[in-house]
Amino acid sequence: MSSQAPRPRVAVIFGGRSSEHAISCISAGSVIGALDPEKYDVVPIGIATDGRWVLESADAGHLALGPGGEMPQVTGDAVVRLDPAAGLVVSQPGQVPAMLGEVDVVFPVMHGPWGQDGTLQGLLELAGVRYVGAGVLSSAVGTDKHFMKQLFVANGLPVVPWVVIRPGEWERDAPTVREAVASLGYPVFVKPARAGSSFGITRVEDESALDLAVEEAQRFDPKVLIEAAATGAREVEIGVLQALDGGEPETSEIAEITVAEAHAFYDFEAKYLEQSYRIPAELPADVAATVRELAARAFMALDVEGLARIDFFVMPDGGVVLNEVETMPGFTATSMFPLLWQASGLSYPDLVDRLVQLALDRGTGLR
Incomplete structure (x- = not known):
């Protein structure tokens, strides 16, 4: 009698200590729902806001955004640890720890610090567990917008001018920082250097509003990035996937962000609640070709593996400027990255499956 091969065990890890905890939960709920239970043994693991790893329910319904906009969060008492x-290994309160067995691959649906920034990826490397997405270095650089820009410049990729405020610098010498910001020309955007989902971002029209904007950004990160506004630019986004054959990365259709006049920029409400976009973007053929070329170059410049969403500004003169790379973009079925690939002929379940297969095919360690 033949025995059936065991299904690969996929641990979906989500939540975390960052300000993007709820967004991570929502993304993970969609990923869990898309993984074929006949093909994979799925183990949902949530990281609570206090850092505890807990075994979550396989029913992804409780991870969805509530009808009134209520944000989900990780709860539970069954503590999980990853033993090489x-x-x-799962520990229930008052019970002997139970072994759940080996993990074949981790899908880290984590956004922001303490998860997307290389910390979780480093833990998985130490444990010898394969995982979806970018490695330690590219995850870290992709989370820190300051170092990301430096790497782009080193690779000849166009970016908007910026000023960085390192921890403590604003308190020590605010006048020098104000002078540096003034050299960019107002308006500017003030943002946390290592946060996402548009948290802590302020558009500043003149110097009088700079202090409050820096304070707001510092609520999320002691390191602050200030960028010159790309005045009159169109915002476009594109998805990139690692090629199955190891060749040039593949690029998706291009989306244009269409922000209503009620929003000063592509903020949290516009991004997650209104979903203002157009796919495909109506761009001249040469501009679209430039976006695709620069997206592939940025993906390779950061040594990204698996996936990335890459954001650009298309300037009034048709020039293309790189904004940022997201190494683990929002992953709900209605998030931009899956929508871009759906418009390119790759369904959401097939996209999730492809990312898991890419992770299963690669090892850990130096590569």
Whole structure:
């Protein structure tokens, strides 16, 4: 009698200590729902806001955005740890720890610090567990917008001018920082250097509003990035996937962000609640070709593996300027990255499956 091969065990890890905890939960709910239970053994693991790893319910419904906009969060008491020798170990309060067995691959649906920034990826490397997406270095650089820009410049990629405020610098010498910001020309955007989902971002029209904007950004990150506004630019986004054959990365259709006049920029409400975009973007053929070329170059410049969403400004003169790379973009079925690939002929379940297969095919360690 033949025995059926065991299904690969996929641990979907989500939540975390960053300001993007709820967004991570929503993304993970969609990923869990898309993984074929006949093909994969799915283990949902949530990281609570206090850092505890807990075994979550396989029913992804509780991870969805509530009808009134209520944000989900990780709850539970069954503490999980990843043991390099035993795999997943679960400890229930007052009970002997139970072994869940080996993990074949982790899908880290994590956004922001303490998850997307290379910290979780480093832990998985130490444990010898394969995982979806970018490695330690590219995850870290992709999360820190300051170092990301420096790497882009080193690779000849166009970016908007910026000023960085390092921790403590604003308190020590605010006048020098104000002078540097003034050299950019107002308006500017003030943002946390290592946060996402548009948290802590302020559009500043003149110097009088700079202090409050810096304070707002510092609520999320002691390191602040200030960028010159790309005045009159169109915002476009594109998805990039690692090629199955190891060749040039593949690029998706291009989307244009269409922000209503009620929003000063593409903020949280516009991004997650209104979903203002157009796919495909109506761009001249040469501009679209430039976006695709620069997206592939940015993907390779950061040594990204698996996936990335890459954001650009198309300037009034038709020039293309790189904004940022998201190494683990929002992953709900209605998030931009899956929508871009759906418009390119790759369905959401097939996209999730492809990313898991890419991770299963690669090892950990130096590569």
